[in-house]
Amino acid sequence: MSALIEQAVRILESVKGSEEIEVYVASGVDTEVQSYQGEIEELTNATSTGIGIRVLRDATSGAQVGTAWAGSLDDEAVMDALREARDNARFATEDEFIAFARPDGVPAVSLELTSPGVANTSLDDKIAMAIELERLVRSGDPRIRQVDSANYSDYVAEAAIVSTTGIKASYARTGAFVSVEAIANDGSDDQTGWGLSAGRSPSDLDVEKAASDAIRRATRMLGAVKPASFKTTAVFDPRTAATLFSIIGGALSGEAVVRGRSFFANRVGEMVAASNFTLLDDPTDPRHFAASVFDGEGLACRRNVLIEGGQLKAFVYDTVSARRAGTASTGSAVRGGIAGSPSAGCRALQLIAGDLDQAEIFRRVGNGIFVESLIGVHSGVNPVSGDFSVGVTGLMIRDGQLAEPVREITVASTLQRMLLDVVYVGNDLEWLPGSAAGQTVAIENIAVSGT
């Protein structure tokens, strides 16, 4: 890891005059195995490195920033990128709010986000996990007709961020995953179900649970019908609730707020959600898969309470959006790889758990719909207007119990309404890969569109 930092620091030595330079270096090793019919269908081994350079140029009315990246750490590629970033900066608008992060005195927490298991587990054992996963699904229920893909994947990733403004941060993480899609058939129609398990090491993975989840989700959808349209309470399972929280997290980004793209703008202090709704972005919680020591600008990650008891408390900021808003970074810069500039975003969302288990939520809801999978989230949710309409599959809830499966329907409301309409929050918090953990959540006044 120190090698990456050293490489990054060396580039800073090229700094000229009053300019500032920020260097982000990342490297990773990825393995991916796909099993099909008991054989390896695909096996990928990959090592990648890359660098993103930003140059900040002093100007009369503020600063200008230019960015460039390269998929290699060769001297030539790095010097090209530096030259290009400098040139790009000349064309950027002079802006008084543009700045790089500076150390803010917040100490970084100590987190164990790597496991030697990824490197120490043999390729044969990894292959065996993918093959075993497929076998378990195929043999787990006679109605399973096909397994489209059974995958094992893992990674070791390292990154360093250094800048002439005093930032010097590096971190590493490992991850291991199994995932499988099962296709079930009852003689007439096909239904699908996903199962997955994730951890920081292959030994964290529960292959049997991934298999049984996929089987259960696929088989219980058999015979699904398309109901007539109705208005109801929707109960989102932990996975679909996590997706919902991620969307809401997008509107809590200080960047969306300063750009006038968030329906939460100017509403701090207002009740924006039901009183049982407390949402945090906390990358310092090591249980979260997206936990991180440093943010995308090299500042220490910290716990940010965004909505507390339904009241809007705060937004997450990176350096630039914070300056525009007249506040300080919350250590919430995220970046999409080497080619992207940092922006403000939620990294590790979690909703504070309620005290009801899922079965009790079904009992209290009485009649409603249980949402198990979403389709078309990117096409049916407008994070600016708040319009929400997504395709779902799931089961009806009748008399407090799960009843017949339903498909080819949408659930719709607005994000603003849905937050206020949260009636129950489950105690079944699941740590899922991605930017949000999730638990069962019941939301009223949902329009279900069917025939």
Place this chain on the structure above:
Amino acid sequence: MLDQRRVEELSSGRDRGAGIRVVVGETTGFAHTADLSERGLLAAAQAAATVAREGGGGVREIALGPLTDHPTLATTLPKDVDKARKIELMNLADDAARSEGSSITQVSVALGDSSRRFVVANSEGVFAADHQVRTRFNVTCIAKGDGGMQTGYRPIAGTRGFELLSGEAVAEAARGAARQAITKLDARPAPSGDLPVVLAGGSGGILFHEACGHGLEADAILKQASVYAGKVGQQVASPLVTLVDDGTVEGEWGYLALDDEGRPGARNVLIENGVLTDYMWDYLRSRKEGRLSSGNGRRQSYQHLPMVRMTNTYLLAGESDADEIVAQTPYGVYVAQLGGGQVNTATGDFVFGMTAAFMIEDGKITAPLRDCNLIGNGPDVLQRVDAVATDFSMTPGTCGKNGQSVPVGCGQATMRLTGVTIGGAAA
């Protein structure tokens, strides 16, 4: 990117590397490297070959013919255009958008271009190169009214150089995006339930991309993970449906002279007058069936394995008049622009999002509607096409599959579906 008149992100980058694929029986090994030295390439080849553990070694000589090269269609390469000129165009778009009304509070303009050069060589003797230059220009506007904020969006994109972008074209896109956002300020919640839908030409092609395009990709077919498996020769759609996937439409966003496995882009008829004629194929899947690839083997970059992907997928124009189709619809929804979509190929259920839509009442386009998804089942919806007009156009999009994004085109003329489920929030 230009946001609120500020040039906020000016970024450029360069990537080069090699991906090496080894196929042994039904198994594929893959590795990639940014190290193009002989040592780096050999190391990647060895990593890719770990799947061939049973292989008997030995050396096979491969005769590669001369390189078949394909020059880009672009007449003005992105690198030859002054950055200041690009910024000037973006400012022009910003001005044009704001000229549509004071309710436009936010304008964001993104201009991107890419130059992609690749060579493919394989042990069957393929040795070919392509140079793909693409340019895109997107305008997003936000309008603010009493009822909250609304968005408008217009893309321009093509497998072209900077010549794609004229001042006139970007201003028109910007005005269109602004008008769309302003119109939606008065939008009411979309209805909920099954209604006739008229899809305007262009972006409506996303319907076919989702309703059957993905389901006609041979990887899903060979795994029996598509509702269209085993249906060649059968009537799968209304006789008005003739669907083509066509990598040869010069300059379109999904155009390619060569696919990423070295096969020439091709025009493939998938559905003819409602009858399923063929699927789309890449190297691996066609090899299994003892046929040729249809030029649909695509990959996001050298770091990704190729798989079956669409190029430009479109419905051939029909004979109806677009205005007549609306006039002959007593009650329904008119969708002027679609966003994206998603499909489960195994069940055929798919969604697509409408980002500009109106009610049709008594044969007239009336109130604007808020954004929502439409949901349907592919084989069912394909039978419900009851009118196709003559006003064909295409629209660019980005298609995601198994974590890989590739540029695609979609096209169709104004058409009507007798019924599809509108996923609105109206009571």
